[in-house]
Amino acid sequence: MAPLTSRRLALSIVLLLAAFALSVAVCASLGSSRYTLFDLVRRSADEETARAMILRVRLPRILMAALAGAALGAAGAVFQAVLRNPLADPYILGVSGGAALGAFAVTALGLPALAPVLPVRETAAFLGAIATVAILFLLSSARGRIVSYPMLLIGVIMNTVYLSLILLIETVVEFSRLHGVRLWMIGTIPIEEYGLILWLSVVLVAGIVGLALYGRDLNLLSAGEEAARSLGVTVERTRVVTVVLASLVTAAVVSVVGPIGFVGLIVPHAARLLFGPDHRLLVPASAVTGAIFLMLADTAARTVMAPTEIPVGVVTALCGGPFFLWLYRRRAGGGYFE
Amino acid sequence: MSDAILAARGLLFSHPGATAPLFQGLSLAVTRGQFTGIIGPNGSGKTTLLMLLSGVVAPQAGEVCLDGRPVRSIHPRERARLVAVVFQESRMLFDFTVLEIALMGRAPHLRPFSLERPQDFAAARAALREMDLADREGKRLQELSSGERQRALIARALAQEPRIVLMDEPTAFLDLKHRLQIYEILKRLNREKGLTVVTTSHDLNLAARYGSRLLLLHHGRLAADGPPDAVLTPRLLREVYETEVLIERDPVTGAPFVVPIAPL
Numbered sequence: 092m093a094p095l096t097s098r099r100l101a102l103s104i105v106l107l108l109a110a111f112a113l114s115v116a117v118c119a120s121l122g123s124s125r126y127t128l129f130d131l132v133r134r135s136a137d138e139e140t141a142r143a144m145i146l147r148v149r150l151p152r153i154l155m156a157a158l159a160g161a162a163l164g165a166a167g168a169v170f171q172a173v174l175r176n177p178l179a180d181p182y183i184l185g186v187s188g189g190a191a192l193g194a195f196a197v198t199a200l201g202l203p204a205l206a207p208v209l210p211v212r213e214t215a216a217f218l219g220a221i222a223t224v225a226i227l228f229l230l231s232s233a234r235g236r237i238v239s240y241p242m243l244l245i246g247v248i249m250n251t252v253y254l255s256l257i258l259l260i261e262t263v264v265e266f267s268r269l270h271g272v273r274l275w276m277i278g279t280i281p282i283e284e285y286g287l288i289l290w291l292s293v294v295l296v297a298g299i300v301g302l303a304l305y306g307r308d309l310n311l312l313s314a315g316e317e318a319a320r321s322l323g324v325t326v327e328r329t330r331v332v333t334v335v336l337a338s339l340v341t342a343a344v345v346s347v348v349g350p351i352g353f354v355g356l357i358v359p360h361a362a363r364l365l366f367g368p369d370h371r372l373l374v375p376a377s378a379v380t381g382a383i384f385l386m387l388a389d390t391a392a393r394t395v396m397a398p399t400e401i402p403v404g405v406v407t408a409l410c411g412g413p414f415f416l417w418l419y420r421r422r423a424g425g426g427y428f429e
Numbered sequence: 430m431s432d433a434i435l436a437a438r439g440l441l442f443s444h445p446g447a448t449a450p451l452f453q454g455l456s457l458a459v460t461r462g463q464f465t466g467i468i469g470p471n472g473s474g475k476t477t478l479l480m481l482l483s484g485v486v487a488p489q490a491g492e493v494c495l496d497g498r499p500v501r502s503i504h505p506r507e508r509a510r511l512v513a514v515v516f517q518e519s520r521m522l523f524d525f526t527v528l529e530i531a532l533m534g535r536a537p538h539l540r541p542f543s544l545e546r547p548q549d550f551a552a553a554r555a556a557l558r559e560m561d562l563a564d565r566e567g568k569r570l571q572e573l574s575s576g577e578r579q580r581a582l583i584a585r586a587l588a589q590e591p592r593i594v595l596m597d598e599p600t601a602f603l604d605l606k607h608r609l610q611i612y613e614i615l616k617r618l619n620r621e622k623g624l625t626v627v628t629t630s631h632d633l634n635l636a637a638r639y640g641s642r643l644l645l646l647h648h649g650r651l652a653a654d655g656p657p658d659a660v661l662t663p664r665l666l667r668e669v670y671e672t673e674v675l676i677e678r679d680p681v682t683g684a685p686f687v688v689p690i691a692p693l
Contacts, residue, residue: 094529097544175522304542311533313522320485321516322589323509323537368523371544 164381167355193219278404306371353411534588
């Protein structure tokens with residue numbers, strides 16, 4: 092892979108955006124009803140139905156999937172670099188689980204009634220995500236350095252605890268208020284208002300651009316913590332800023348779509364193969380690749396067994412689980428863990 | 430400006446969780462333009478001393494001054510333009526190429542959030558040529574031999590265009606040829622460009638051959654400090670390394686040559 096130049100950066104971004112637009116068009120043309128994008132321009136008797144189906148039903152869901160995939164892909168790339176663990180991902184680390192618990196707990200308490208004043212669900216999700224990362228950092232540092240191996244174990248434990256807490260709350264609180272919780276827990280893409288989609292896009296684009304701007308620091312961190320320091324990185328600041336931003340984008344989407352697994356694991360590895368390891372390109376590339384991956388996964392989820400829908404989290408877990416095992420075997424053998 | 434480019438005064442340092450401090454009031458100075466070797470047995474504090482001198486690690490008390498300024502008060506980016514460190518640990522988390530690794534050395538010269546400029550590519554490639562890696566620039570670190578890998582990391586340090594290079598066991602896992610090669614390159618940069626070089630080493634004879642001054646560490650204290658002839662004496666080495674040695678002459682350079690006889 093040639094080193095990153097402004098030309099290669101620009102070309103790659105254009106290529107990614109073209110692939111993204113193509114994927115949106117393909118996904119918008121697939122569904123249990125047989126309307127395609129062409130029905131939007133062709134004059135026909137059921138033009139109105141086609142328009143409603145594509146613009147009111149499919150497109151918001153596709154865009155929501157794209158946003159979730161973008162956030163999880165970028166967050167995965169960042170967590171892998173900053174925690175120095177190629178098996179890291181917001182789901183495996185428990186960051187998504189923490190966000191889910193936060194969002195779920197306030198929903199169960201009926202707090203979203205305060206929503207006009209404060210984005211309660213999102214804030215609670217963010218606090219859950221940040222608390223998880225703080226615990227990860229605390230428990231996996233030894234002699235002031237981050238040790239990557241115990242991190243996955245800690246993530247597993249945290250996920251189990253979060254799931255138990257969610258199930259406990261669900262048992263205690265009357266069920267009617269929590270309709271759809273089980274589906275949400277494995278990750279499903281809802282059809283949202285364009286207003287929410289717009290609001291989320293602004294938050295996510297800002298967050299992902301912010302993360303990409305720390306790309307060079309993330310590169311240097313992959314040479315080792317002391318090496319990064321000796322090359323002029325203010326490690327603590329880079330860590331705090333990137334972890335907070337990655338948790339923010341994760342929490343923003345988890346509060347809407349639930350904890351979708353493995354996107355943040357698969358996507359950065361695929362993006363690294365295609366675009367190289369330089370985080371200035373890898374972070375935006377993981378975002379767009381993640382958007383495309385989750386759009387396609389969700390389209391598969393709603394079409395494969397149509398009219399029955401599979402939760403998209405099932406699709407990503409079925410792809411991601413085996414991928415994780417394969418990667419673990421390859422990487423553990425390659426001496427990734429100190 | 431004084432002769433000391435790096436001066437450590439009253440360093441106190443203990444590793445987290447350690448019962449006794451490693452350094453207790455350690456003071457020393459590194460002379461500008463000198464090739465200094467830090468020697469001492471395992472656990473004597475060589476690596477830690479290097480980290481403290483580089484400013485990467487902070488002492489609990491005392492300070493290291495770089496050209497008279499406390500090194501920890503210099504902004505990390507500016508510090509990285511003055512001091513480069515070559516660590517023993519050479520693994521990269523991801524598959525960066527040799528050129529990308531050399532370009533990392535340009536980071537302290539770049540404005541935040543920017544890409545490398547043509548002059549950065551030129552500096553990185555010059556460093557790779559210096560390390561005889563020009564034809565390897567597209568290889569990933571994992572594809573290189575351990576000697577080439579070590580040279581790639583030294584190239585990254587040279588690309589920083591520092592005034593001081595601190596190296597932790599630069600030749601630890603290298604064979605005879607590559608050991609000599611790396612020390613020859615360092616010696617040349619030291620002579621031709623006035624680069625101040627500090628290396629830790631377990632190989633006393635290499636240290637004696639290339640270093641114009643040796644610091645002998647023993648349990649975190651400076652047991653000796655001076656030219657190789659003054660430091661490599663049977664009495665000092667017996668005390669510090671707990672080994673009976675003979676001191677001969679290196680037939681090529683005339684430097685002292687340590688022949689170990691038996692551990693005590």
